Amino acid sequence: MVCFVHQAEKAIAISQKPVFPHRNDTLSTILKKRTMFKLPVMGIVLLLGGCTFLSKTNLISPSLPEVKPILASTPSNLEKLELSVYQQVNEYRKSKNLPLLKLDPNISEQSRIHSYAMANGKVAFGHGGAEARFQKISQFVPWREIAENVAFNSGYVDPGKEAVKGWIESPGHQRNMVGNFDLTGVGIVKNAKGEYYFTQIFVRKK
Numbered sequence: 220m221v222c223f224v225h226q227a228e229k230a231i232a233i234s235q236k237p238v239f240p241h242r243n244d245t246l247s248t249i250l251k252k253r254t255m256f257k258l259p260v261m262g263i264v265l266l267l268g269g270c271t272f273l274s275k276t277n278l279i280s281p282s283l284p285e286v287k288p289i290l291a292s293t294p295s296n297l298e299k300l301e302l303s304v305y306q307q308v309n310e311y312r313k314s315k316n317l318p319l320l321k322l323d324p325n326i327s328e329q330s331r332i333h334s335y336a337m338a339n340g341k342v343a344f345g346h347g348g349a350e351a352r353f354q355k356i357s358q359f360v361p362w363r364e365i366a367e368n369v370a371f372n373s374g375y376v377d378p379g380k381e382a383v384k385g386w387i388e389s390p391g392h393q394r395n396m397v398g399n400f401d402l403t404g405v406g407i408v409k410n411a412k413g414e415y416y417f418t419q420i421f422v423r424k425k
Contacts, residue, residue, distance in 0.1 A: 300379045301327065301405040304417065307383045308396055308403070315397055323422070325359040326404025330418040337371070337418075338410040344371060356422065360402060364423040366395040371416045378415040379407070395421055 302322075309319045329352045336342045346367060353365050370382040386392035400421040408416050 297407050297409065300415075301331075301407050304379045304383055304407065304419065305403065305405050307380065308386075308419065311383070311387060311396060317397055318401065320400060320403040320421070323360065323402045323404050326356055326402060326420050326422060327406055328404070329356055329406070330404045330420050331406030331408065333369070334406045334408040334416040334418045337369070338408040338414065338416040344416075345369065352420070356420070360422055361425045362422045363425045364398070364400065366398060366400070366421045368392045368395050368419045368421075369417060371414055373412070373414040379417075382415070382417045399423055 305320075305322050312319060333342075333348065333352060336348070337344050342348060346369065349367060352367075353362075356362065356365070368386055370385055372378050372381050372385075375381045386396055398421055400423045402422040402424060404420050404422075406418045410416070
């Protein structure tokens with residue numbers, strides 16, 4: 220079961236066209252370049268989607284070091300799990316008659332680095348360093364829109380299935396899953412405690 224703990228916070232949204240979820244949704248954002256947003260923050264125990272985005276002069280958090288994740292589980296198992304999550308999300312999009320997402324290795328690498336940072340306590344569970352990730356991705360894929368879902372769980376036979384199920388059942392996360400994107404990347408890391416940390420980034424190319 221995915222557990223939620225909500226806490227209300229004031230927020231503002233600056234945009235010519237409202238493209239963001241309702242205030243009652245879990246934090247979930249589709250980002251547009253040249254636009255600054257700050258959305259409601261919901262404190263969540265096991266699942267968090269979307270992120271806030273500020274201008275280059277107002278970083279969300281310090282950029283993360285560019286390091287290769289050291290995984291507590293064998294790469295082959297985690298790669299299979301990442302592929303499973305990717306396929307499940309595409310199956311869900313297919314059920315909604317939406318085009319399938321293409322898996323991009325560069326986006327997956329940035330997703331994996333963030334999952335590693337969360338799994339090992341380098342950053343808090345959430346979207347710390349999002350701007351740095353998105354800027355890095357733009358070096359490989361010039362994007363028009365970008366969004367991010369994260370989750371973590373433990374104790375499940377199929378942790379990937381549980382993460383995707385939680386995203387589908389959360390309005391904000393689900394909105395990212397069915398958004399107008401064409402690329403995605405998935406990164407999963409298992410830490411020494413047996414906890415799985417998930418990051419999926421969605422990208423719409425220019």
